[in-house]
Every structure is written in structure tokens, then in C-alpha cells.
Amino acid sequence: xxxxxxxxxxxxxxFDDDEGLPQxxxxxxxxxxxxxxxxxxxxxxxxxxxxxxxxxxRAPYNAKYPPQLQRxxxxxxxxxxxxxxxxxxxxxxxxxxxxxxxxLTHEQPHPNHDLSTVGQDYPPQQVPLHGLSMPGLLxxxxxxxxxxxxxxxxxxxxxxxxxxxxQPQLINIPHMPQQYPQMPQYTQHLAQLLPPQPSHQHSQILxxxxxxxxxxxxxxxxxxxHYLPPLQxxxxxxxxxxxxxxxxxxxEDDISDGTKQRVAPRRADLFxxxxxxxxxxxxxxxxxxxxxxxLTPHIEARIDRGFELAGSGNWxxxxxxxxxxxxxxxxxxxFSTFTNTTFYTSRNLAVGTEDVPIxxxxxxxxxxxxxxxxxxxxxxxxxxxxxxxxxxxPIFPAVPGRLPDHETVKESCNxxxxxxxxxxxxxxxxxxxxFYSHQRHNQNTNNSVLGTYPQNKxxxxxxxxxxxxxxxxxxxxxxxxxxYFTLHAELVGVLGSGSKEQHVVLASANTPGLLxxxxxxxxxxxxxxxxxxxxxxxxxxxx
DNA sequence: TTCGACACATAGCA
DNA sequence: ATGCTATGTGTCGA
Numbered sequence: 001x002x003x004x005x006x007x008x009x010x011x012x013x014x015f016d017d018d019e020g021l022p023q024x025x026x027x028x029x030x031x032x033x034x035x036x037x038x039x040x041x042x043x044x045x046x047x048x049x050x051x052x053x054x055x056x057x058r059a060p061y062n063a064k065y066p067p068q069l070q071r072x073x074x075x076x077x078x079x080x081x082x083x084x085x086x087x088x089x090x091x092x093x094x095x096x097x098x099x100x101x102x103x104l105t106h107e108q109p110h111p112n113h114d115l116s117t118v119g120q121d122y123p124p125q126q127v128p129l130h131g132l133s134m135p136g137l138l139x140x141x142x143x144x145x146x147x148x149x150x151x152x153x154x155x156x157x158x159x160x161x162x163x164x165x166x167q168p169q170l171i172n173i174p175h176m177p178q179q180y181p182q183m184p185q186y187t188q189h190l191a192q193l194l195p196p197q198p199s200h201q202h203s204q205i206l207x208x209x210x211x212x213x214x215x216x217x218x219x220x221x222x223x224x225x226h227y228l229p230p231l232q233x234x235x236x237x238x239x240x241x242x243x244x245x246x247x248x249x250x251x252e253d254d255i256s257d258g259t260k261q262r263v264a265p266r267r268a269d270l271f272x273x274x275x276x277x278x279x280x281x282x283x284x285x286x287x288x289x290x291x292x293x294x295l296t297p298h299i300e301a302r303i304d305r306g307f308e309l310a311g312s313g314n315w316x317x318x319x320x321x322x323x324x325x326x327x328x329x330x331x332x333x334x335f336s337t338f339t340n341t342t343f344y345t346s347r348n349l350a351v352g353t354e355d356v357p358i359x360x361x362x363x364x365x366x367x368x369x370x371x372x373x374x375x376x377x378x379x380x381x382x383x384x385x386x387x388x389x390x391x392x393x394p395i396f397p398a399v400p401g402r403l404p405d406h407e408t409v410k411e412s413c414n415x416x417x418x419x420x421x422x423x424x425x426x427x428x429x430x431x432x433x434x435f436y437s438h439q440r441h442n443q444n445t446n447n448s449v450l451g452t453y454p455q456n457k458x459x460x461x462x463x464x465x466x467x468x469x470x471x472x473x474x475x476x477x478x479x480x481x482x483x484y485f486t487l488h489a490e491l492v493g494v495l496g497s498g499s500k501e502q503h504v505v506l507a508s509a510n511t512p513g514l515l516x517x518x519x520x521x522x523x524x525x526x527x528x529x530x531x532x533x534x535x536x537x538x539x540x541x542x543x
Numbered sequence: 544t545t546c547g548a549c550a551c552a553t554a555g556c557a
Numbered sequence: 558a559t560g561c562t563a564t565g566t567g568t569c570g571a
Contacts, residue, residue, distance in 0.1 A: 265565040267553085
């Protein structure tokens with residue numbers, strides 16, 4: 001990515017009208033969570049504008065995505081089990097049967113469903129969770145050798161020298177002797193040609209464990225200002241005479257600082273660790289069904305491809321390019337405990353509270369815009385890209401797991417070898433049948449949440465590959481407002497079952513602000529002021 | 544001006 | 558080494 005000819009996201013972000021995507025619908029409803037739980041609520045998530053009224057012409061249920069991009073589970077949900085719980089899901093759900101639909105139960109996208117927004121009852125104030133240690137999961141039965149060390153924001157080795165900040169990360173291949181007899185059109189990172197540089201540290205950042213409470217890009221910058229990520233094309237424009245290079249040179253915020261070169265599409269170093277995610281923010285409580293202990297969710301998430309840190313401190317991605325994101329969660333209990341109990345959440349009623357069983361957990365990603373008036377959605381391509389279908393990113397039913405390291409995610413990409421695929425499956429997926437057989441687990445037991453998971457593949461780690469910001473984003477240059485995106489990793493609780501299945505966001509973690517560059521080179525200069533710059537004007541930033 | 548569609552190019556994979 | 562694949566991105570034209 002990095003080196004595209006793409007411009008940036010403009011000052012204003014809209015959906016194209018001709019795609020039927022309504023504007024001015026807040027992507028983050030800020031209604032208080034308690035008000036959401038009032039008796040008048042049709043269901044847990046009903047206050048979301050896209051959920052509250054399926055038939056509303058103003059805010060259709062699937063407002064956020066066009067029909068072809070409706071959210072869906074990777075697999076069907078065949079079970080219709082309803083947990084036996086004092087909270088009585090039956091009663092709760094029974095109040096609003098007609099409104100209870102779950103696109104997640106459909107294998108195919110459903111034009112009237114948008115799970116992506118179900119239960120996004122984000123509280124007005126995000127309260128960081130504490131005590132995010134997760135001792136138990138280290139002892140879970142599955143052997144996952146790729147697990148990274150948890151919870152520390154790690155910087156490998158020594159910090160790079162300040163001078164590195166101004167040193168080129170890329171060189172033009174023609175400058176390399178003998179290697180390329182013909183004038184190449186692509187560049188190669190210095191890191192590939194020279195001994196390890198400080199930029200290497202970047203890939204070792206455990207982004208998911210970096211507590212960041214602000215979404216502002218500058219917040220991330222402060223954690224990275226001491227080293228230089230592997231940015232692209234720092235100097236030496238390959239096409240000095242081309243309009244392409246000329247255009248690129250106008251950007252001060254540009255990672256390559258005017259040295260735009262094409263990036264080889266399969267270059268290994270397209271995989272880079274992106275911005276760190278915040279700690280999990282709790283949206284709804286999670287209780288154990290057996291002890292009624294309130295649990296502290298922890299979300300691990302990392303972007304492994306598609307974003308890089310510019311000198312200005314902004315994380316930059318490109319609308320036309322893929323990004324990859326992985327998400328895992330745990331509840332602060334060991335895996336065997338997880339598999340031997342049930343869970344429930346609660347909602348507030350006008351009088352008292354009501355417990356609602358969680359049939360299973362799921363992991364989801366969302367994109368949001370700093371401008372709550374603007375909506376942003378994501379699409380996922382198949383390897384066939386244009387020749388294949390395009391859907392919204394799936395929502396993964398998931399059990400607690402640990403995030404594989406960056407290299408593992410990178411290695412998991414585009415493997416076709418059966419042996420390798422199987423290996424990756426063991427890392428990213430949870431085989432419940434295998435677990436039952438090895439644990440002699442009583443799968444008929446009524447007190448295990450595992451029994452109410454979908455029958456098909458369950459994730460340990462949700463891996464979202466080939467994700468792009470929707471093409472529906474378009475820009476407008478009439479405002480001076482700074483706009484940026486954030487990516488959110490969400491732990492979803494699936495309530496009810498069958499046609500009554502509901503999804504509520506239990507917790508989420510988010511990136512700092514991201515700049516996503518569009519495809520119009522003519523907007524390149526404007527980009528310098530379109531992105532959030534933080535308290536100090538990064539226009540003055542010099543690499 | 545923007546974007547879908549197509550095209551080109553190149554590194555990874557088997 | 559060879560051929561296929563995946564994907565960054567250049568380009569055309571509606």
C-alpha cells in the first residue's frame with residue numbers, strides 16, 4: 001500500500017446517493033446505554049438508528065450497507081437452542097418477535113439485515129477496563145506456538161537513531177547493481193536489501209495491548225515518534241518526469257514525501273503492523289452463569305496489513321488497497337472454565353434489571369468516522385477480487401483465544417497447500433468436535449456455552465483479510481473540518497436464537513484516527529490539511 | 544471529478 | 558524453473 005497514487009480522504013465524507021446509502025446517520029449512537037434498556041425498547045439494540053425500525057424509510061435496517069454488502073456470519077447458525085436461564089430469554093425476546101431478525105443466521109447476505117450495527121449501544125463515555133490480565137488462557141488445551149507475549153507494548157532492541165527519521169526506507173531498484181537488468185517499476189525496501197534497521201521494530205509492536213483512550217492520530221504518534229516504521233519511498237522519485245511523481249511531491253503528509261512509486265503487489269513487506277488498538281471498552285456487562293461473577297473482557301486486535309505511520313504521526317491507508325486485521329478476545333478466565341459455564345449479560349428495565357443469556361460470542365469489525373454524520377463501511381473481497389463477490393466483513397463466532405504474532409498472520413496469507421492450511425486452521429479456528437473428543441466433554445451438557453455456538457467453524461482468532469473501506473466513500477472539499485476514520489474490534493454477544501437472534505456489542509477496542517486516502521491524485525495537496533493534525537499542526541512536521 | 548471496469552506488472556506459491 | 562495466483566495501481570471512459 002503506502003505508495004499509491006491515491007489521494008487522501010477529503011474533508012467531508014459521504015456515501016454516494018446513487019448507492020442508496022443514506023447520509024447523516026450517526027455511526028455511533030450516543031444514547032445512554034441505560035436509556036437503551038428502557039421498557040420501551042423493543043430489544044436490546046433497538047435504539048440504533050438502523051435497528052430501531054426495520055421499516056423506517058429514514059433509517060432502514062441495512063442503511064449502512066448496500067444489499068450486496070449485508071453483514072453475515074461466515075457460516076450458518078443451525079442451532080436454535082435457548083439457554084435455560086433465570087433471565088428468561090424467552091420472555092425478553094418474546095416481546096418483540098416481529099422485530100427479531102438476525103442476518104447472522106443467514107448464510108447469504110440478507111437485504112433487510114445489518115448485523116454490523118446491531119447492539120452498538122456505545123455509551124457516551126468510554127470507560128477503559130482494568131485488570132486485563134488473562135492468566136487462564138495460557139493453559140488452554142490447544143497448543144498455539146505462535147502466541148505472542150501479552151499486554152506489553154514492546155519495542156524491540158534499541159530505539160532508532162533520530163537521524164533515521166530522515167533516511168530513506170526505500171531505494172529504487174535500478175540503483176541496485178545487477179539485480180534488475182530492466183528498469184523496474186516497483187521499489188524495494190531498504191530493509192530487504194540491508195541489515196535490519198530500526199524500522200524492523202515496528203513489526204514487533206504488540207499493538208493490541210497499547211492502551212489508547214483517544215482516537216486521535218496524534219495519540220498514536222506519541223508512542224511511535226521515537227522510531228521509524230517502514231515507510232515507503234522516502235525519496236528519489238522514480239519518475240521525475242512523470243506527472244505521477246510530480247503530483248506526489250506535493251504532499252507533506254505523505255509517507256513517501258513526494259517519492260511515489262508503485263509497490264509490487266505481492267511484496268512481503270506489505271504486511272506491516274498497523275496502529276495500536278485501545279484497551280477494551282465495556283458496553284455491556286458479562287456474567288458467568290454459574291458463579292454470577294462479573295467478568296472483564298479483553299480484546300486483542302491488530303492490523304497486519306494496509307496501514308503505515310507517516311512522519312506526521314498519522315496512520316495512513318489507501319482506499320484501493322487491502323488491509324488485514326485480526327481480533328481475539330478473552331474473559332479473564334481459563335479456557336476450561338469458559339467451556340464449563342454459560343454467560344449472560346443484563347439490561348436495565350424501568351424497574352430493575354433483566355438478565356439475558358449469551359448464546360455465544362462473536363467478533364466483528366467496524367469502521368467509523370470522526371464525523372458522526374458520515375458513515376463508513378467495509379467490504380471484503382475474495383482472492384478473485386473483481387471477479388468474485390463482495391460482502392461486508394463476516395462476523396466470527398468465537399471462543400477466547402490469543403492473537404498470533406504478526407509473522408504468523410502474514411504466513412497465513414494465500415496458502416493453498418493443504419498441510420499449511422491445516423496448520424493455520426489450528427491456529428485460527430476452534431474445532432469443537434475435536435475438543436469434545438479430547439476433553440471427553442459432555443457436549444450434551446446444558447451448562448456449557450459451547451453447546452450454543454453455531455455448529456460450523458468457530459474462531460479462536462477472527463482474521464479479516466482483503467478488507468477495504470467501501471468504495472462508496474466520496475469526498476467533498478467544502479469544509480475545513482478534519483475527518484478521520486477509526487477501526488473497531490468488537491466483542492459481540494449473540495442473544496436469542498433462530499429468528500430471534502440478536503447481537504449486542506459487549507466490548508470494543510479501537511484504533512487511533514486513521515487517514516484513508518482515496519484515489520484522486522488531484523486532491524493530494526488538499527490532503528495536507530484534510531486529516532487530523534492534532535494540537536500542533538503537523539503541516540510543519542518535517543521528516 | 545469520481546468511480547467501475549479493465550489492464551498491466553510482479554512477487555509469492557506450489 | 559515454470560505457470561498460476563493475488564494484488565498494487567495505472568488507465569479509460571461513463
